[in-house]
Amino acid sequence: MGPHQGKPMSEAAAYEPDAGVAPELRLAECWADVTKALALYPDSNDRVRLTLEQMLEALAATFTRHHAESGVDPERGIALLFQEDRVIVGSFEHAFDPSSTLAWLRARLDRSALAGVELMADLDAESFTAFTRRLLGNFLSKESEPTFEALWPELHPGVVLIDRRFDGTFGGLPGMGAFAGGHGGSAGGEARHFITGLLTHPKVRTRLERLRDEVEAADDETEEASSLLREVLEDVPADALKSRNALIDWVCGRLDDLAGRVVAGADAQQREGARFAKLLHNVSQQHFVRQGPNLDRIKTGAIVESKPGGGRARDASIADDIESLTAEVQRLPAQLTMQLGEGDEAAIPEQIAVALHYAIHLDRPEDLPGQTSLLDQLLENPGPQELAVLRKYLLVDDEGESAAIEERTAVIRVLERAGRTRLLRACGALSPEVVVDVFPEHFGHYLSVLDFELEHDRAEFDEVLRGIGSKRLLDAGRRILPAIEALDRDQVQRLLEQPDACRLGLARMLLHGGDRDTMVAAATFLQELNLPETEAFLLTTIRPPALLTSEYLMGLIDLHLGRTSSFAMRTPVSEVLCRHITAVGDADPLDRARMESIRLLARYPSTRGEQMLRTLKRFRFGPFGGTQPPPVRKLARSLLKHWKTA
């Protein structure tokens, strides 16, 4: 954030009161600051609020001081007046720099025909804001001949307007007693408004400007010009004040006359020039918002060199704004902290986060075909930044709370669709601790991202299984079965290759699900554990679903035949087979299983026992036999015959 350190940029430059400054000056400066702030920012802006508060505080401090020290009537307000380059607050007077904010404020007051204001104790921020908005609006107005009423159409509680009036030479115009009087009133008389209009009238302004330029350029006698100008400004006939047009015409005529005489030649600049220049300086300062003749040089008889060109009248204000804006812009950090392209570390994370937002918030994110391809593309080669985003959605948020299961599940689903579930491990979302902790949630995803070809993965998986425990694993049964069934066959084979007691629970579950090979692999795994569990155990405790039994048996037969040609079926197994053969049911797979079982019995004579013989006989002749399909009965008879012969 650079030098602003997280604060609003403009606030960093806000006015800071100086304890050593007189309250009157502080009040004036605060006023200027408020005005400037309102010129730049909306009312709700922090800087506006801050400067308003400071101004009202400064006003209160000034009131306190004036009432305590001077015994001023508490019903009266504090008057702030601008005269030339000075601001006057009661007996306090301060000369300000032309480049200061006070000079900037003064320019705006001039455009609004104000010399200053009197601020009352009950002034509030709202009223002062409205007053300032009007002041600034007047400054920007293109109205060429504004009347005072047009400039100030409404009252602003707590603010008494003080009309602009002439200083020095202009102060005592005849017939303008009301105007020349005190500055406590908010409404001037008719004469004052005529004068205001007169001095802002383009015709008059043009002539004054021309006259001023001529005087600056001339190096001859100016006594006559000076005299005539005074006459113009001091000897306005009372009648002329009653008619605006008459007044303007009269003044223009006099100024034209004056200009003609100046051009014709005058020489007493050394004698009267200073006075005349002062007068022009006042006019320039008050009505044209620019510097008048250089008084120092005039006094020494030097010729003023500068001669502003046309169109400069508004330059001062524009330059002022442009310069201040330039300064504000240049206070912003120059060194770019954001990069575009490869250096933009926020780009991909932002894009991933947006895609995940939709994964979580939409009911059917799978309806967004672009989402999957987008994530697939973004997560092709994820770096630390990308994984960090995933981690946010899958692990722990900023407050340290676990991300909601639903949220996490939604994210995992979309990653699944994008084929990027491996990233779940990469970003730590499926660490052994997490998997054990949230089991059975995400167990399937965890299984899907393991690679049992890798010793590391097998070891980690064993760690997870130990953490979960056989009981939790079997309890979770149905919830994790689909994931187990979905395991790649090679993965299962790899997992069950080496017997390890910690995988016992998983192996038992694999007996429930999966295809024949999986069940056989699981059975073998269990046998090779050298646990006291036998095939009978497998068949009796696991109880595979009936429809899968034949597959299992056939697999078991294949396995046994494949592993050893001298395998002898043990009695318990034959009993189980016997029970299986006699199981109630007529589904085709069951029939096939029965027939396979009978063939198995035939293959291994050791399985022949009393029970088996009874069973087969029942098959052949008993009540069961009648319900068995002919091929089963035939096979049973064949086996009995075979045993009899043997």
Added chain:
Amino acid sequence: MCDQILSEDERGARQDGPVSFVDELVVALTNARIYDRKHPRLATAVETLGQGLASLCRETESDTVRLGAADGFLFFRNRPLLGASLAARRLTRTLEEVEAGGLAFQRKATQEELFAFVHFVARSSKGVESPKQANAALSQAGCLHVEFLPPYEEATGTWGETSSDSRSAEFEDAPEASSEQRIEMDMPSRVYQDVVSSLQDSMVRSCSGDNLDITTMQARAESILKQLKDDTSAMMRLARYERYDAFTFGHSIRVCFVALNFARHLTDDTQLVERIGLAALMHDIGKAWVPFEVLHSTDRLSDAERAEMNMHPVHGGQILLGNENPDPLAVAVAFSHHRNMNGSGYPNAIHPGSLSTPTMIVKLADVYEALTAARPYKPRMSPTRAYRIMMDMGDHFEPSMLRRFIEVNGFYPVGSRVKLTTGEVARVTAQTDHMARPHVVTELAASGEQLFREDVAALDLRQAEAKDAPAVADIILDEVA
């Protein structure tokens, strides 16, 4: 061409009536593409079009309004409707396909007839190859008082043979008669017109639930960038034409221009800049799903309406993700362009992260454009004032990016008109290393007269510190690019 577009006002030849009529026509045609016959919005658009027709007939004291068409432009009384034509590409294309020289609307055309006409142009004009066929189709649909005009015949100075007296043409309605005088649409104008047309198409597709034509939009972004590189000033000036409604897309195009112009100063990676251009073009596509009444409300929005409005970034991302292989950059920009650097803004992200540079670029352009554009509820604001407000928005923006944005755009943006301290009026052609002192080309003398070609001067205002050297006195607000 750009000069002609921009000088409409200056010539005092502003043609509000026909311009408004064409605008209403564009709105009605676009609505007809989105909504079915019974939709009240289409009914309103057609009703407004009818009012526009009546008003224009009254204004011109004529019973028939004829719009000529040539070279991608619409004409009214021999004068091209330059700005309005920029948003009417689909209409001019239909006229070209039908090989028509224009359209004639009679005052007595009823709303049903106008409806039949817009419906025909919007939906059923495919395969129609001549004005005769088109008029037959219109007649069959019950539209007897709107007619496609045959191609304009320069030799006779008429529209050719028409089917009724009321449809006979007057010379003054035709495009410029002399081929020497005919204006040709220049490349920036063509690019602009194509962009508007594509955005209209995207809006229609979004509303209809169809896939967007992202490839075409990418091509549009490429064209804009190329034109910006060739002649930034011409392109930026074109963006001045605006009618702020859902179908002319002035805002999106201007944001695109400003964003592209900024982005190309930050990187040489043309492809990336084009992607940013596409993102800028599409950043408000989500507004297609914001209820029309909310989007165009002139009253203060209620909380519920505000919430509805604030959904447009979410809708935008969703619309883009509804397409196969969307550009993730465009999705992110559409979603995040109202989020702020300090985490405020909307929509609320579950895990808010940093804004990317492309998002920041479009966000800056978006806010800047919104501040400096004229709207029905607010006047245009100067760039400098806009910058102040943007700076005051604190850490909504990344400060160094904001500074760079202002430096690139300048206090007087390229394409803007400024008044110089000499009294002359000049056009800003390029920025310099000084934000307030651009390169300009003078256009008008201090007297307001157009300068002769040989008097036109290219000035580098960095010399303004020298005594009496010209500087910018003020920006001409109506012509801020």
